Every structure is written in structure tokens, then in C-alpha cells.
Amino acid sequence: MELYSYFRSSASFRVRIALALKGLDYDYRPVHLARNAQLGADFTAITPTQLVPQLVDGGQAIGQSLAIIEYLDETHPEPPLLPKEPVGRARVRGLALDIACEIHPLDNLRVLRYLVRELKVGEDAKNAWYRHWVEQGLAAVEAKLASSPQTGRCCHGDAPTLADCVLVPQIFNAQRFDCRLEHLPTVMRVFEHCMLQPAFQAAQPSACPDFEP
């Protein structure tokens, strides 16, 4: 398998965690988003969406981090990244989507660029935008985690699931942009538990071959 990834892309980070949790080997193919490598002909030939991550398995390119993780879970079932029963699966997927649909899309690089270049938004207002969606979005995740008996050391029970694969990279982003985190005790407890585990450490940006300090 080959993973097209960028060290700082949190969607790529999600997939790297899943691959590490399942103990799967892969070739790391860097795509330098800050230099717009995703817009080049080489990468566009792999996917017209020009989005990382892309997993190439048996010659097939698979995009969208959540779809890739579900694919990995279906083709390499151990350890499972989703619970067995439908309500639990829906809870884990819902938590992952609360971040992947409600927070992350508003704060990715091309959106921040549009704010600055097209809407002439200043640095302070851009950072306030970033923090607004992260802090509000994670408050909803906190409320869900704090109110459910199904929350364990991880988002759902004591073993990592798809939800943790998505939560951890979002906290990296939040820390990078100095977002407020004091209102998120359960989220941060889960984050810190996950980061003790080798799979999460191995997948983090600073452990990537294309890492730049």
C-alpha cells in the first residue's frame, strides 16, 4: 500500500493512526501542500480531487480519510476501529463526523487562503475564525463525551476507534493555533491517553518523513 500524505494534514494524520493501530506497512509518498504539490499533474493523475490523503491499494486510489479508515477496517478487521453493534457504530461515526464535517473543513489551508486573499481578512480575524469553529465544535464533542457512559479511556470504551483517529489530529491543530482547551476536560483526557500509545506517537506529524519543524 502507498499513502499520499502531508505531515501537517490532519486528514492524513487520521489515516496514519489507523494504519499504525492495525500494524500495516505502507510506502509514504509526501505531497507538499504548502508548495501546492497537490495541484500538479502527477498527483492530479492519482485523484482529480487534488486532496490528500489518498491510499493506493492494489492499484486502486481511495480518497477521503473516513472512507479510507472504513476500507482498512473492512479489509484488515483486527483490531476493529468500529464497535460491533449498530448504535455503537453510529455513535463512533457521529463523533468522527462531528469533527470531520463541523470543524475541520472550515479551518483547512485552502479556506484560510480564501479568507485572506479573496475576502481580505486580517491575521487576527483569520485566527479568530479558526478558533471559533474549533472551540465551538469541540465543545459539542465534549458535551457528547462527558454525558455518555460509553465514553471510556478512549472516545468509545477503552480501545481506540475511528473517533479517536479523528479527535487526536484535531487537538494537534487546536494546540498549534492556541485554541482554548480548558472547557474540554473529557476531550483532553482522551487525547492524553491516546498519545501515550505507540501507534498515535508513530503517526504524529513530527514522526513523518516529510516533517518540517
Added chain:
Amino acid sequence: MELYSYFRSSASFRVRIALALKGLDYDYRPVHLARNAQLGADFTAITPTQLVPQLVDGGQAIGQSLAIIEYLDETHPEPPLLPKEPVGRARVRGLALDIACEIHPLDNLRVLRYLVRELKVGEDAKNAWYRHWVEQGLAAVEAKLASSPQTGRCCHGDAPTLADCVLVPQIFNAQRFDCRLEHLPTVMRVFEHCMLQPAFQAAQPSACPDFEP
């Protein structure tokens, strides 16, 4: 089952299509987003995320449209909304996420409100923002659909899947905001085919109990 929905919410529309395709009965519970009913105590007690749609099944609230549709597909398998083989499932989920993560989050009501109220963006620039993400995002979907032999009368083969449940509401939004659609012949062919089917017609905004012209 109960579905908390707003006629104009395209995430709710996705779930209404899935329920109709599976022929499932449900009680329609309107949540008036334009009047901020989702922020009230009644709805917050159902979900701290304050997001529609929510499906309540056996007393359990399930949020996030894509998680709800996967739940319905697991608990009511016929007709299936995902293919059987993992690569096909990943393709369908990827198409759904190309819209649910890359287009829709940038154009929902609370984001447009933030642009206007916090960033003081004018009407023309707000509409240009809206159209930018829709037109660019759907161009990527078009490229994927047009280049794949797996595209049929619907996004994946000839029967509706999760991808069609997500595509059709996005086109309703695009038409409402006068987005350019000429560059999307395959997308529009699939849309028009879907809209001939009773399940898609029954789920559309104008067929909802809370519809307002």
C-alpha cells in the same frame, strides 16, 4: 422512529431520501433552523450538538446524516445503500464525503451568518464564497464520476446509494444559489435520473410538512 429535520437542511434531506428508499415510516419533527429552534432547551436535550438531523430510534438519538444513513443500512439492509465489496464501498463513501466534508460545511447557515456578522462580508462576496465552494467541489465530483466505468445511471451503478443521497440535496442548494452547473454534465445527468424516482421526490423540501415557499 422520529426524525428531527428542517425542510431546507440538506443534511436532513439526505436522511429523508434514505428513509424513503428503504420504505421506512417515521414521525417528522420539525426544527426551525431559521428561527434558531435548534438552540432551544428542548432540542439541546436531544443532542448537545444542536445539529439537525437527529434520528431517534428505540429512545437513542443518532446524529450526523452519514452516520444515520449507515445505521439505517445496517439495521434495514434492503435495498442496500452501499455496494458489497470494500473498494466499491470506499468509492461511494468517498463521493459522499467529497460533498459532506468539502462543500456543504462551508455553505451552511451558521457559516454564512459568521461571514456577514463577524467578518462584515457583503451580500455579493457572501454569494461568491458560496458559489466558489459549490462549483469547485462539484467539479471534483464530476471528474470522478465522468472518469469511472462504475458510474451508471446513479453515482455507482444504476441503483441509488449513499452517494446519491448526498449529491441530490447539494444540487438543490446549488440551484437555489444560482451556481454554475454547465461544467457538470455527469453530475446533472445523475441528479435528473434520481429526481424521477418517487423516493427522491417524496423527500424533497417542498414535500416536507414544515415547507415554507
